Amino acid sequence: MQLTPLIDPSRRERFAWLAAGDDGRPLGTAFLWLPAAGRTADVQIHVHPAEQRNGVGTRLLDALTASAVDHGMNALLTEPVRPGEDGFCLARGFRPVLALTYTRLALAGADPAERPVLGYRLVHWEGTVADELAETFARARPAMDDMPMGDTGYVPQAWDVARLHSVADAVAQRGETLCTTAAIGPDGEMAGFTELVVPASGAGDAQHYGTGVLPEHRGQGLAQWMKAAQISRVREMFPALDGLLADTADSNVAMRRTNESLGYRPTHRSLLYQRDLPEREPGNDRAAQRGTATT
Numbered sequence: 001m002q003l004t005p006l007i008d009p010s011r012r013e014r015f016a017w018l019a020a021g022d023d024g025r026p027l028g029t030a031f032l033w034l035p036a037a038g039r040t041a042d043v044q045i046h047v048h049p050a051e052q053r054n055g056v057g058t059r060l061l062d063a064l065t066a067s068a069v070d071h072g073m074n075a076l077l078t079e080p081v082r083p084g085e086d087g088f089c090l091a092r093g094f095r096p097v098l099a100l101t102y103t104r105l106a107l108a109g110a111d112p113a114e115r116p117v118l119g120y121r122l123v124h125w126e127g128t129v130a131d132e133l134a135e136t137f138a139r140a141r142p143a144m145d146d147m148p149m150g151d152t153g154y155v156p157q158a159w160d161v162a163r164l165h166s167v168a169d170a171v172a173q174r175g176e177t178l179c180t181t182a183a184i185g186p187d188g189e190m191a192g193f194t195e196l197v198v199p200a201s202g203a204g205d206a207q208h209y210g211t212g213v214l215p216e217h218r219g220q221g222l223a224q225w226m227k228a229a230q231i232s233r234v235r236e237m238f239p240a241l242d243g244l245l246a247d248t249a250d251s252n253v254a255m256r257r258t259n260e261s262l263g264y265r266p267t268h269r270s271l272l273y274q275r276d277l278p279e280r281e282p283g284n285d286r287a288a289q290r291g292t293a294t295t
Contacts, residue, residue, distance in 0.1 A: 001019055001020070001021060001022070001027065001055075001056065001059060002019070002020050002021075002022070003017050003018070003019055003059060003060070003063055004017065004018045004020065005017055006018055013033060013034040013035075013036070014031070014032070014033050014034075015031070015032040015033075015034075015064065015067055016029060016030065016031045016032070017029065017030045017060055017063050017064065019047075019056050019059060019060055026048070027047065027048055027051045027054075027056045028045065028046055028047035028048060028051060028056045028057065028060055029044075029045070029046050029060070030043070030044070030045045030046075030060035030061070030063060030064045031043065031044045031045075031064075032064040032067055032068060034068075034071055034073065035157070036157045036158075037156065037157040037158065039072060039073050039074040039075065040073065040074070040075040040076070040077050040152065040274070041068045041071075041073045041075070041076055041077065042076075042077050042078070043064055043068075043076045043077070043078045044078060045057050045060050045061060045064075045078070045085075045088075046082070047060075052084065057088055058092070061092060064076075065277065068277060069277050069278060069279075073277055074276065074277050074279065075274050075275065075276050075277055076094070076274065076275045076277065077097075077152060077272060077273070077274050078094065078272070078273050078274075079100075079270055079271070079272050079273070080270070080271070080273065081270075086271065086273075089273040089275075090273075092275070093275045093276075094273035094274060094275040095273060095274060095275070096271045096272070096273055097151040097152045097272055097273065097274040098151070098152050098249055098251075098271070098272040099249070099250040099251075099269065099270075099271055099272075100247050100248065100249055100250065100269065100270045100271070100272065101247070101248055101250055101256065101266055101269050102245070102246070102247045102266065102267045102268050102269070102270065103245070103246050103247070103248070103259055103264035103265060103266050103267060104205065104243050104244065104245050104246075104264065104265060104267050105231070105243055105244040105246075105259075105262065105263050105264045105265075106242070106243050106263075106265075107231075107235055107241055107242060107243055107244065108242070110231060110235070110263055111232075112227075112228040112231055112232075112261075112262045112263060113228065114225055114228045114229050114232070115221055115224060115225050115228070116225060117183070117220045117221055117222055117225055119185065119186045120183045120184060120185055120186070120191060120220075120222065120225075121183070121184050122181055122182065122183055122184075122225070122226065122229050123181070123182050123184060124179070124180070124181050124182075124229075124230070124233055125179075125180055126177055126178065126179050126180075126237075127168055127171075127172060127177070127178060128164070128165050128168035128169070128172075128178075129164055129165075129168070129180070133182070133190065134161045134164060135161060136184075136188075136189050136190040137161075137164060137182065137190055137193065138159045138160050138161050138163075138164055139189065139190065140182070140189070140190035140191065140192065140193055140212070140214060141159035141164070141193075141212070142156065142159065142212075142214075143192055143193070143212030143213055143214045143215075144156075144210050144211075144212035146215070147212070147249070147252060147255075151274070152272060152274055171197055174200065175200030176197050176198060176199055176200050177197070177198040177200075177202075177238075178195060178196075178197055178209070179195070179196045179197070179198060179206075179230065179233070179234055179237075180193060180194070180195050180196075181193065181194050181226045181227075181229055181230040181233070182194075182226070183213075183217070183222045183225070183226055185217060191213060191214055191217035191222060192211075192212055192213035192214060192217060192222045192223065192226060193210075193211070193212060193226070194208070194210070194211040194212075194223070194226045194227050194230055195208065195209035195210050195211070196208050196209065196230060196234060196244065197209055198234065198238055198241065201240070202238045202240050202241065203238075203240035203241060203242070204241070204242055204243075205241070205242055205243045205244065205245050206234065206238070206241055206243075206244050206245070207244075207245045207246075208244060208245065208246040208247075211223055211226070211227065211255065211258075218254075223254075223255065223258045224258050224261060224262065227258065227259075227262055228262060231244065231262065244264075245267075246259055246264055247270075250269075
């Protein structure tokens with residue numbers, strides 16, 4: 001078996017490996033994403049079903065673990081998506097740290113009632129935020145920083161206008177449409193927001209990215225109002241859309257209730273698993289020696 005690092009010079013925070021047999025046939029892949037803040041890295045390992053239980057996943061895990069340690073990470077976080085991956089995680093030192101429930105709103109017949117909140121107004125945009133809203137949007141983004149994350153090592157990342165533009169540009173480069181609805185408070189500052197990404201085809205299911213309301217504006221129904229208004233807007237703009245997808249931590253009771261009131265229904269559940277890592281030995285820089293690269 002051969003492990004080959006894959007390269008994308010433009011993404012220095014993302015690493016990947018391809019496992020191949022001696023005859024060159026692909027056996028599996030591994031991906032490692034380093035966070036902009038904190039020391040918990042996201043990972044994914046995929047092994048061809050015919051090659052499972054032959055040590056491929058273990059070799060890939062060893063490679064990305066060594067790289068994560070070399071880059072100062074102290075934990076790995078993953079979400080199994082295929083049969084058997086939960087067992088693989090448990091057998092290799094991962095532990096469940098967060099339960100998620102995935103939901104879907106069928107747009108056919110969906111017409112949630114909008115309940116405006118006195119003193120607030122809604123604004124909508126597609127793509128990157130307008131200049132006149134950029135600064136207040138950056139100040140509002142930390143509204144999601146205190147969302148329940150269980151026992152994960154999640155550390156919020158700082159937001160600024162440049163990062164807002166970077167996220168919107170990344171969505172646009174994929175041909176998708178980032179739709180944002182935000183609530184502006186009596187003081188002219190953004191009090192909350194909700195985001196949705198529509199596929200390039202404008203059909204199928206769109207995916208929620210995030211919804212947040214700043215603590216001082218909570219308890220008034222802003223999340224319900226923003227999401228209801230966004231549902232109506234995307235139905236008009238993208239008539240071929242079938243549904244909207246969301247995933248929410250089981251411990252995030254408030255958002256789960258909001259989604260349920262709007263008609264979102266559970267499709268499946270999942271678990272996030274975390275594995276703690278040893279500290280890197282001083283002076284040990286095996287990543288440079290291996291020539292580990294990004295994809």
